[in-house]
Amino acid sequence: MPDADIRMRVNGVTRRATVPPRLTLADYLREHCGLTGTHLGCEHGVCGACTVLLDGEAVRACLVFAVQADDADVTTVEGIAAPDGELSPVQAAFRDNHGLQCGFCTPGFVLSVTALLRDNPDPTDEEIREGLSGNLCRCTGYQGILKAVRAAAGTAAGGAAAAEEPR
Numbered sequence: 527m528p529d530a531d532i533r534m535r536v537n538g539v540t541r542r543a544t545v546p547p548r549l550t551l552a553d554y555l556r557e558h559c560g561l562t563g564t565h566l567g568c569e570h571g572v573c574g575a576c577t578v579l580l581d582g583e584a585v586r587a588c589l590v591f592a593v594q595a596d597d598a599d600v601t602t603v604e605g606i607a608a609p610d611g612e613l614s615p616v617q618a619a620f621r622d623n624h625g626l627q628c629g630f631c632t633p634g635f636v637l638s639v640t641a642l643l644r645d646n647p648d649p650t651d652e653e654i655r656e657g658l659s660g661n662l663c664r665c666t667g668y669q670g671i672l673k674a675v676r677a678a679a680g681t682a683a684g685g686a687a688a689a690e691e692p693r
């Protein structure tokens with residue numbers, strides 16, 4: 527198949543490229559856009575490290591072809607913080623609640639949690655676990671991540687209670 531012309535908005539910036547039809551969205555973001563915050567772990571849909579938002583939905587960028595994102599809005603971890611660099615509530619909650627160690631899985635978690643809390647601003651622990659069941663972390667353990675999501679939910683709701691939970 528011939529290369530295809532694509533155009534998408536990545537973190538609000540319109541990008542055009544001519545790409546092979548089998549180029550994954552993850553490789554497109556990393557290699558063509560220089561957005562290496564989208565990490566690649568398993569490259570077959572298991573670990574969630576490559577999670578990005580595609581028209582608002584959390585997807586595994588290693589399982590999506592770049593051509594499938596033609597004319598879409600894509601958000602990567604580089605687009606989550608405020609333009610002045612201030613961390614998003616989810617990013618700040620991960621930082622403040624021991625939600626990461628090596629950080630390899632963190633971009634995927636941040637995107638998944640961002641979508642989760644947008645759709646369900648006050649999730650139960652069970653809903654958080656279910657919502658993050660497609661993201662794997664091999665070093666932090668999940669308690670810190672769960673705590674971070676609870677804290678981010680508290681922040682998103684405008685309450686400080688979760689953030690002030692004893693550590």
Ligand code: FES
Nearest residue numbers: 567568569574588
């Ligand atoms: S790299 Fe995409 S799910 Fe693991």
Ligand code: FES
Nearest residue numbers: 627629631663664
């Ligand atoms: S913080 Fe290292 S894999 Fe999750």
